[in-house]
Amino acid sequence: xxxxDGNAVAGQLADYFSFDVTAATARCNGCGSIxxxxxxxxxxxGAGTVVRCGSCDQVLATIVEAGDRAWIGFSGVSAIEVRRx
Amino acid sequence: xxxxxxxxxxAAARAVPGGGALTPAATGxxxxxxxxxxxxxxxxxxxxxxxxxxxxxVVAVTRETPTAARLELEVDGWPGNAAxxxxxxxxxxxxxxxxxxxxSIASSGPGSRVVLAVDKLPDGExxxxxxxxxxxxxxxxxxxxxxxxxxxxxxxxxxxxxxxPVQLIAGGSGVVxxxxxxxxxxxxxxxxxxxxxxxxxxxxxxYFADELMALxxxxxxxxxxxxxxxxxxxxWPTPPGRIMREALAAAVIPAAERPLVYVCGSTGxxxxxxxxxxxxxxxxxxxxxERFGGT
Numbered sequence: 001x002x003x004x005d006g007n008a009v010a011g012q013l014a015d016y017f018s019f020d021v022t023a024a025t026a027r028c029n030g031c032g033s034i035x036x037x038x039x040x041x042x043x044x045x046g047a048g049t050v051v052r053c054g055s056c057d058q059v060l061a062t063i064v065e066a067g068d069r070a071w072i073g074f075s076g077v078s079a080i081e082v083r084r085x
Numbered sequence: 086x087x088x089x090x091x092x093x094x095x096a097a098a099r100a101v102p103g104g105g106a107l108t109p110a111a112t113g114x115x116x117x118x119x120x121x122x123x124x125x126x127x128x129x130x131x132x133x134x135x136x137x138x139x140x141x142x143v144v145a146v147t148r149e150t151p152t153a154a155r156l157e158l159e160v161d162g163w164p165g166n167a168a169x170x171x172x173x174x175x176x177x178x179x180x181x182x183x184x185x186x187x188x189s190i191a192s193s194g195p196g197s198r199v200v201l202a203v204d205k206l207p208d209g210e211x212x213x214x215x216x217x218x219x220x221x222x223x224x225x226x227x228x229x230x231x232x233x234x235x236x237x238x239x240x241x242x243x244x245x246x247x248x249x250p251v252q253l254i255a256g257g258s259g260v261v262x263x264x265x266x267x268x269x270x271x272x273x274x275x276x277x278x279x280x281x282x283x284x285x286x287x288x289x290x291x292y293f294a295d296e297l298m299a300l301x302x303x304x305x306x307x308x309x310x311x312x313x314x315x316x317x318x319x320x321w322p323t324p325p326g327r328i329m330r331e332a333l334a335a336a337v338i339p340a341a342e343r344p345l346v347y348v349c350g351s352t353g354x355x356x357x358x359x360x361x362x363x364x365x366x367x368x369x370x371x372x373x374x375e376r377f378g379g380t
Contacts, residue, residue, distance in 0.1 A: 002352050004376050010231040011173035011187060014136040023233035038234030038373075 006040040025081045030058030133233045134164030153204040154216040165195035168265040169236040172229030186211040189262035204258040239273030250278040256350025287316040340366035352376040
């Protein structure tokens with residue numbers, strides 16, 4: 001399956017978070033690398049969106065939307081750094 | 086990027102039998118009541134305007150290339166955007182089914198006018214409507230501005246940090262956000278070296294052709310290099326063909342000059358270019374990419 005960049009989920013996540021998640025940096029639980037979400041790889045299917053680490057492929061986050069609910073998991077991320085300015 | 090087909094889910098693609106079922110939402114198009122004014126805190130330089138849903142009126146639709154249209158929108162309450170950002174367009178069918186796609190913004194700055202250039206994907210769900218059916222006066226629902234990562238800002242006059250040269254690399258309709266950067270560079274009279282390498286099928290397929298030529302002629306700081314993959318103009322020095330590693334090395338700012346590099350195009354184009362840039366010694370952290378799927 002062809003992937004996109006983390007940039008591609010900016011609109012989807014802007015519906016739920018008050019900051020731009022794609023510009024935030026995250027530490028991957030799998031390999032420890034730290035990178036902006038925008039640098040991750042995004043795979044989309046009918047089931048939902050999977051965000052994988054650009055360095056090691058580990059699943060960083062999942063987004064599933066159905067009806068009036070959404071499930072957002074950050075299972076592969078140990079910390080997120082957000083710009084407060 | 087112009088249209089990102091991969092943003093459609095399989096479920097969404099199955100849900101609409103015909104391409105013509107979608108129209109701009111009538112209900113969502115009315116403007117929300119104005120929010121109370123926010124406290125006047127000066128935004129940090131890194132901050133971008135907050136994303137929100139807006140109603141956008143189509144001001145003009147013009148043919149950009151044989152397969153693409155340029156859309157000029159007047160967006161109610163748009164907070165302005167930085168060069169390189171994108172927005173989502175949502176279409177709603179009479180039965181409530183919605184389809185949302187991302188489009189790069191070809192314009193930047195504080196105004197409420199937003200320019201898009203949309204490439205028509207023959208089997209697309211949204212782009213055929215935007216390119217062929219949209220008329221002046223129509224209303225669209227747009228969400229943005231989006232993405233604070235794939236952006237470039239002109240150097241501020243008082244900035245003490247020496248600016249790094251900038252290399253833009255576009256494949257096809259991937260030129261759209263990069264054109265916004267080149268225009269912002271010119272409008273700010275920024276003297277930072279800015280170079281654009283633009284790979285495109287034929288001379289007819291060049292987006293913003295007149296504007297790009299004018300920018301290149303007007304400023305010594307901006308240089309445009311075109312690569313034609315299918316058909317070349319008369320008296321063009323090189324035969325048509327995909328850009329290869331050696332040609333890329335010759336046409337981009339050398340790694341030793343530590344350029345910031347922005348690459349936008351199809352996933353395949355971006356993958357090839359980004360891996361060659363790394364081989365040529367460019368720092369991975371200095372390369373920002375935006376893939377829009379496709380071939």
